[in-house]
Amino acid sequence: MTEDNKKAKKNNAEPKKDTRPEWVNRMKTQERYAPRLTSLEALNLKLNGVEIPANAIIHGMPSVFKPEYCGMLVEHMAKGFSFDSFAGVIGHHKQALSTWVKSIDKFQEAYQLGKAKSLLFWEAKGIEGIFNESFGGGVSKTLNAPIWRLNMINRFKWKDRAEEEKSIKIDVASLSDEEIMQLAKELLEEHERNSNSDS
Numbered sequence: 001m002t003e004d005n006k007k008a009k010k011n012n013a014e015p016k017k018d019t020r021p022e023w024v025n026r027m028k029t030q031e032r033y034a035p036r037l038t039s040l041e042a043l044n045l046k047l048n049g050v051e052i053p054a055n056a057i058i059h060g061m062p063s064v065f066k067p068e069y070c071g072m073l074v075e076h077m078a079k080g081f082s083f084d085s086f087a088g089v090i091g092h093h094k095q096a097l098s099t100w101v102k103s104i105d106k107f108q109e110a111y112q113l114g115k116a117k118s119l120l121f122w123e124a125k126g127i128e129g130i131f132n133e134s135f136g137g138g139v140s141k142t143l144n145a146p147i148w149r150l151n152m153i154n155r156f157k158w159k160d161r162a163e164e165e166k167s168i169k170i171d172v173a174s175l176s177d178e179e180i181m182q183l184a185k186e187l188l189e190e191h192e193r194n195s196n197s198d199s
Contacts, residue, residue, distance in 0.1 A: 039063050040103040047106050064092065065100055070110035077114030080121040082155070119156055126152070 035053055037045070039060040042052055047067060052058075069090060076086050087094040100107045126148050152158045170183065 038103075040065070040099070044104045044106075047104065063100075064096070065104060065107070067106070069100075070106050073107070073110045074114045074117060078117035078121060080118055080125070082118070083111060083114065122148075122152060122155065 035056045037052070037056055037058050039058055039062050042056070042058045043063050043065060045052055072089070073083075073086050076089055077083060083097065084094045087097050101111050102108075129145075129148065149158075175183070
């Protein structure tokens, strides 16, 4: 009810007649109950085989995503290339790739598969380089181990094995000299056991 109609009802006057065409009123009702989707949400539903209602309101700029990008991404990363460099292959910025990974299920699956294939590629290169020339005891002439290690740390978040640190608080003022020596001996023996088990 419009403000004028409310005032007219209060004063027992006849309310103003709605002069809008009938089709406008129908459209307003349909909009109220119509699903609202972004273009990426609609694309994701379509790629997953879900039919989009005819009265759905799709807003936002149409996506430049193409379904064939999924297979292309997997092939690209299987060759050892990064996810970000795929943006250069298809001619879009990497922010578009990130948006697609978050919004499009099939592209998310392709990204996860591509990561696994890229890891496989680089691990195979490492194994190939390690055993190529050095299997007989010589030094590998093809693998630059520090560069390969740095590549794996940066690409796949590898970490060096972290040293465990133990923090012990002891009030030595309350201990006798013999107890302090015994405690130091035990800690040293434990440290040596841990050092020997690591190597």
